[in-house]
Amino acid sequence: MSFKTEAFVLRARPWQKADRLYDLFTVHEGVISAVLRSAAKPGNKLAGHLLPFSKVRIMIGRGRQDHLAGVATINDFSNLRGSLYNLSLASAIAELLLKDQSRGYKVKEFMLLEEVLTLLDNLDISAAKKLILVRTWLWKYLSLAGWQPQLDTCLICSQSIGAGKYVSGRGIICKDHDNSGTEVSAELVTWLKFINQADWHELVNQDINKNLNKEWLKISSLFYQSVYDKPSQALKLLAYG
Ligand SMILES: [Zn+2]
Structure with missing residues (x-):
């Protein structure tokens, strides 16, 4: 089974071999963890869309371990990643979201996250x-x-x-x-x-x-x-x- 959803990239970690495990905040289920196979291999096209705190559209392949079957960038919040200070604030947000393991629709939380990341991305x-x-x-x-x-x-x-x-x-x-x-x-x-x-x-x-x-x-x-x-x-x- 697979499904599409929107998500924010909260964290990425090395996984087996060249795979990488991504923690994502989704509108459908809150925090989920999904593997991207061969993410660390040069030229992996999907990995390039999974920059920290980007908003992405993803296709998740459901299994014993969820995996990423498709990724497209919606907003990459590039200004946010251009400053260490902004990154530390965004990381604090991610750290707190990662503590919430409750599932279910997170429409309001998702909107609130998008709003605060938009503010961090704002150079003014x-x-x-x-x-x-x-x-x-x-x-x-x-x-x-x-x-x-x-x-x-x-x-x-x-x-x-x-x-x-x-x-x-x-x-x-x-x-x-x-x-x-x-x-x-x-x-x-x-x-x-x-x-x-x-x-x-x-x-x-x-x-x-x-x-x-x-x-x-x-x-x-x-x-x-x-x-x-x-x-x-x-x-x-x-x-x-
Ligand atoms: Zn009283």
Whole structure:
């Protein structure tokens, strides 16, 4: 059996002999791994289309081990690969996507990935802004994956609140319910709601002040820790500044 789908190339690894194993993010099944036979041999035409972070149309031959039977480039995001900094941000995104082994249609996640790679590919956006956009991507991505924090009402008494204490991965509670915990300001709550709803055009034009950014970083690292049990290189880059 074989099928066609669109995919982003997340990672490539040497495999048996001259074969190469590709990890791909597909709209149909999320992350899949497929072998390209003889990928490392000179003149392999398909391998030339499988550059890191390219968007490709692929034909997958299904078997005990999926293999690539056809590849065509849709968008190769060449500017993205032209800068080490962009590559490190894109690699962080890939590393986090690779942790998600759930199958099934990933239409929204696929669109979100395309949007953030398009921003990384854009030469007019500064490096500092790109880092903020990729952090924002991670909040949006985790919200899609079922981790959207409850930020309008207290998790304990359901009272409507605009600031409070942060409960990792879940939302906020009134300050007086708990003596410990990390406080979140009204400004940060507003920011988190904003980044989750805003489109990228708004986000590109949005500036964040130093104090808010610092507070956002602190809450981000708590948030990611609650989702991913062990810290990764990607999270260091995105959540610890
Ligand atoms: Zn409460």
